[in-house]
Amino acid sequence: MALWSGRFEEAAAPVTQEFGASLPVDRALYKQDIAGSIAHATMLAAQGIIGQEDADAICEGLKAIEADIDAGAFVFDIADEDIHMAIESELTRRIGAAGGRLHTGRSRNDQVATDTRLAAKALAKDLMEANLGLRAALLDAAEKAGDTVLPGMTHLQHAQPVLLSHHLLAYVWMLGRDFTRLSAAFDAADLLPLGAAALAGTTYPLDRRMTAGLLGFAGVIENSLDAVSDRDFLLDLEYACSVMAVHLSRLSEEIVLWSSQEFGFITLSDAYSTGSSIMPQKKNPDFAELIRGKTGRVVGDLVQLLMTCKGLPLAYNKDMQEDKEGALDAAKTLAQCLAVMTGMVSTWTVNADRMRSVMHRGHLAATDVADYLAKHGMPFREAHAVVGHLVLEAEKQGCDISELPFETFKEASELFGRDITKALDLDAIVAARTTEGGTAPVAVVEQLRRARARYLVD
Numbered sequence: 090m091a092l093w094s095g096r097f098e099e100a101a102a103p104v105t106q107e108f109g110a111s112l113p114v115d116r117a118l119y120k121q122d123i124a125g126s127i128a129h130a131t132m133l134a135a136q137g138i139i140g141q142e143d144a145d146a147i148c149e150g151l152k153a154i155e156a157d158i159d160a161g162a163f164v165f166d167i168a169d170e171d172i173h174m175a176i177e178s179e180l181t182r183r184i185g186a187a188g189g190r191l192h193t194g195r196s197r198n199d200q201v202a203t204d205t206r207l208a209a210k211a212l213a214k215d216l217m218e219a220n221l222g223l224r225a226a227l228l229d230a231a232e233k234a235g236d237t238v239l240p241g242m243t244h245l246q247h248a249q250p251v252l253l254s255h256h257l258l259a260y261v262w263m264l265g266r267d268f269t270r271l272s273a274a275f276d277a278a279d280l281l282p283l284g285a286a287a288l289a290g291t292t293y294p295l296d297r298r299m300t301a302g303l304l305g306f307a308g309v310i311e312n313s314l315d316a317v318s319d320r321d322f323l324l325d326l327e328y329a330c331s332v333m334a335v336h337l338s339r340l341s342e343e344i345v346l347w348s349s350q351e352f353g354f355i356t357l358s359d360a361y362s363t364g365s366s367i368m369p370q371k372k373n374p375d376f377a378e379l380i381r382g383k384t385g386r387v388v389g390d391l392v393q394l395l396m397t398c399k400g401l402p403l404a405y406n407k408d409m410q411e412d413k414e415g416a417l418d419a420a421k422t423l424a425q426c427l428a429v430m431t432g433m434v435s436t437w438t439v440n441a442d443r444m445r446s447v448m449h450r451g452h453l454a455a456t457d458v459a460d461y462l463a464k465h466g467m468p469f470r471e472a473h474a475v476v477g478h479l480v481l482e483a484e485k486q487g488c489d490i491s492e493l494p495f496e497t498f499k500e501a502s503e504l505f506g507r508d509i510t511k512a513l514d515l516d517a518i519v520a521a522r523t524t525e526g527g528t529a530p531v532a533v534v535e536q537l538r539r540a541r542a543r544y545l546v547d
């Protein structure tokens with residue numbers, strides 16, 4: 090018989106049992122549920138709402154149940170519906186009437202919101218740690234890259250040369266913002282719903298701030314309806330996960346490209362590659378592809394919860410039971426992606442020679458040749474057109490703009506002097522981009538310093 094069956098005359102239809110139960114998902118929250126109940130019982134006793142002896146029996150009983158679940162010795166029964174009733178009914182079986190006092194001044198509505206908030210905080214913290222781990226690996230890779238250059242791209246076409254370290258640091262900054270989003274999601278979850286009871290508050294003289302303190306919440310939710318109705322803190326977490334997953338997916342896409350024969354920019358370690366069951370030569374970047382693939386799943390989890398919440402009247406509705414599976418899945422999936430990406434980045438081999446050897450394709454120097462003319466007095470638009478014709482000429486000759494003879498430059502404009510070679514030198518082109526945040530080695534050294542400083546305060 091369910092804990093709520095008092096007003097019922099008929100048993101539930103068997104088909105509804107599994108359908109209505111959240112136990113297969115929310116049993117993962119048993120530690121949060123027990124911590125919440127211990128704090129609630131402690132506060133009830135401190136307020137004289139239940140006796141100290143009953144509170145002691147409740148707390149001891151709950152700790153014993155926790156130990157049994159830890160040990161895998163607890164038998165879950167789907168008939169209990171959810172983790173809250175599974176634990177409460179077992180408690181009452183074990184300690185008798187005192188167990189029946191635990192739920193005084195409490196509802197599963199504020200209980201589940203409390204458990205879920207505690208879980209969201211823990212997930213956010215773990216993901217923040219993992220985020221730092223990947224940033225450390227990328228910072229090391231950026232430092233190790235030194236003055237290695239590669240073709241910077243727009244539209245996946247050669248654009249201008251950049252330092253590999255600069256390219257990798259772009260991801261470090263994205264991940265820094267992801268960290269900020271996670272930290273905001275942590276803060277959003279960091280308020281106590283307990284005391285809201287079913288929806289309206291309760292007649293018992295609860296000390297909500299005491300319960301909040303015992304559970305490590307920064308404060309209490311100000312409105313009892315809001316406390317049991319909203320899952321925006323989970324949306325915040327899933328959004329933070331989604332954006333981070335999208336960042337990892339973009340990096341994954343570059344890893345897939347870079348490790349292809351066409352690019353050959355990096356070689357993944359064997360430990361982060363897979364073979365083919367038919368083609369003996371294959372070494373595939375499966376794990377980068379999987380991170381890219383799993384991103385759809387993480388974003389799907391976010392969209393699912395957004396849709397679940399969009400038409401709900403206040404206050405609690407059973408639809409909200411659909412909140413936990415996706416959130417747990419998004420966080421777990423992202424944690425795996427972060428761990429795999431960290432390993433992949435720390436063990437790949439950078440093929441700097443290969444990066445350099447493709448630099449003479451795609452006229453990477455073209456912008457700088459136009460800038461040369463502009464700096465010698467030609468309006469930039471005109472210079473752009475002159476260099477455009479030089480590129481066309483190079484294309485016709487089947488070479489790179491940097492390989493055209495000096496005479497061709499001279500024919501294109503009188504302003505070209507012998508020092509045009511400087512504008513064609515790719516290392517000089519990189520070194521000249523000294524703007525704050527630019528790709529010149531001096532600027533990147535400073536950027537790396539700031540990125541490390543930011544990492545240390547996070």
Ligand code: ARG
Binds near residue numbers: 115170
């Ligand atoms: N299993 C429920 C959930 O996850 C707990 C709250 C149920 N409350 C209720 N009044 N049915 O949302």
